[in-house]
Every structure is written in structure tokens, then in C-alpha cells.
Amino acid sequence: MPSDQPLLSLRVVFLRQFLRHGRSIMTSPADVANPLLFFFMVITLFPLGLGPDPTTLAALSPGILWVVALLASLMVSAKLFASDFEDGSLEQLALAPYPLAVTALAEISAQWLATGFLLALLSPLFGVMLGLPDEGLLTLSVSLLLGTVCLTLIGALGSALTVSIRRGGLLLSLLIIPLNVPVLIFGTTAVREAVLGGNPESWLALLGGLALGSLVVAPLAIGAALRVSLDS
């Protein structure tokens, strides 16, 4: 929108949108608790299904923890932009004289802090519940910290592409699960290496690279995808 007034700096715009979205997340704590509760429930069910043998659980736990984290992030990302699209906020954001990439990244950051970041912080607790050996706990937390950044951004891209489609849930999963596969592989391998006394750092470095790469590329793609969604 053309305007005579001086534009706010992108940093201020980012911060305002971040606070606005953060405030609206805080007012519905159920949305924050849901993925964590899902994670907790699945983790408690696995020992019941697999039997309480610590060696079996320890061997399987890196994979289980990461797959559940991936599914939890899928749950969140499916509705990331849905409310913005329905209530018309997205239209107004698209009319704003700022790149959609910046405002979308602000919302994604707030969302990540409320879900991915919390999940990574609490993950050692879940790891202990699944009998993950102590050496793997820190790596699990760090790998999820980096991994959820990728998962959230990829999920946001899927959500941006499918937000205008009614019941786009299945399409969304089809779109983003293949993109999530490398993240899953690097993450589980890092935790497994840590448990076996190997070298998790190189895998964590790969995850970090993926996270930085998606932080640069994904917002631009998300901004473009949101515009496409508004056009239809």
C-alpha cells in the first residue's frame, strides 16, 4: 500500500507481529499444551505396547522420540495460518507495506517458542521415561531444538500452501513429510551416536545447517505461498 508516512523498520514490524501473535497464543493455553500432551501420551503408551525391557526401549527410544516430535509438529503446523486466513488478518497483512515473509516469520517464531522450544526443553524428561541412556539426553534436547526449527518452518510452508483449501490436512501431510525426512534422519542418528558413545556433533552440525538454511529460504517461500493462497 503506498503511504506518505515513514515506514517502520522491519525489526519493529517483526517485534509487533511477534508480540501480537504471542499474546493470542497465551490466551489459549490449550493450543500450547496440546502437542506436549500428545507427546506425553504417546511416550507413556510405547512401554506398555513394547514391554518394559530397558534394553529394547533404549535401542528404540531415539527413533520413537523423534517420530513423535515430528507428528506433534505436524499437528501444530496444520493450523498455523488457518485462523489468520479465516478472520481476514492475512488479507490485511498482505496489504501491509512490509514483506509477508517478515510478518509470517514473526508468527512462526512465536509459534515455535510455544511448541518446538518447549518440547525441546522438556524432551530429556520424556527421554528418561522411555529409558534413553543418560548420555543421549543432552543430544536429544539439542537435536530437537535445532530440528523443531526446521520442522516448524517446513510445516508453515505446507500450511501456507494449503490454507485456502478446505480440509487440506492430507495434502499438507503429503507435502511436508518428505521434506521432514532428512531432519528425522539427522536427528535420530545424532541421538543414537550419543548413546553409543560416537560422534553426535557432526550430525548436530548438519541439523544446524538445515535449520539456518530453512530460516533463510523458508520465509520467502512462505510469503509467496500465502499470496498465492489469497489469490484463490
Next chain:
Amino acid sequence: MLLEVTQVAIERGDRRLLSDVDLSVSGGEIWQLVGANGVGKTSLLRGLAGVARLGVTGEIRHAGAFLYLGHASALKSSLSPVDNLRWHPASDVTASVGQICEALAAVNLAGYEYRPVGSLSAGQQRRVALARLLLSDAPLWLLDEPFTALDVAGCEWLEGCVRRHVNAGGATVFTSHQPSRFGPLQQDLDLGRYAV
């Protein structure tokens, strides 16, 4: 001239709704887009605002800032009116709490400043959205069905608000099924004539 539209055509999907729409809006003018349901009033307004770009061909030139209020209110239902109005993403205007409370009082919502918007009625939510008109200094207003859900007093308030805006040199383009609310002050653009 605040808005200059030449030879604009609107397509939705593979269907052409309107073609060769010409319109020029200057300060002091009120334009109502009229036409039957489905003729393309909302599509044209979204095209004029630049929300939808796909399927809009022709030239649309804005000479200044504008405020677009769509069907959807762009309000977060979990936030209070004050939090909702504090920053409007599509304009740089950051309103102070004092200004917001003043605007809310003007739309007869004093006392509701800090309740979640989701707990208000449809008409009250509409009033919160319309309070943006008072907080914006954009000369051109593009309003999609602004009278929907408003009671008689609300409609009268909005009418006065638009009149004041236009008297101060602004302009308004709106869609509505209510015939000629503004009498001789308004001009109608009958989209039926441009329908394909």
C-alpha cells in the same frame, strides 16, 4: 484523484465475471458498487485493494494510502478490542490506548475495551472493526458490506462517519445491498453493466 481504474477485468477460476470496468474516484466522492449476488462486487473490491492479484487485469492506480475492510473483520477473537486495534498491520499508524478507547466509545463500545473480541456479538465485532476507520488517516476507504450486522443506530453512526470523512476531502468505495443511503451525495457503479 485518489483511485484510477481503467479497463479492469475480473476472473475467478476459469470464469470471467467483469470486463472493461472504468472508475475514477476523487476526494469528496462516495461510490457504491451495486449488483446482484455473485456479480463480482467483493471480487472487484478485493482487486481494487490488491488483496487478490490473480485474475485481475487492467490498470489500478492508487494516489495515496487506503484502508480496506473486508467481509472478515481481521480481529483475533482471543484478544481484546484494545489489543486488536493497537496495531493495524496494513497501516503504519500505531494508536495509543487513549485514542483506541476514544474510538471504541464512539462506536458505542465503552466498557468492552478489555473483553475478548470472541465474546462480543456479531454486531459489536463489526463495530470494533469499524473503529479502525477512526484510527486511520488514509484518504480512501474501501469497505466491503460495512452495514452488515449493524443495528439501526450503528448504521446511522457509520453513515455519519462516512459523510464526515468525505466532507474532509476523503473518498469511500463500498458495497452494500441497501439502496442509496447517502442520497444525492453518492454515485452508483452498477456492475450488472460490466458482467460477462
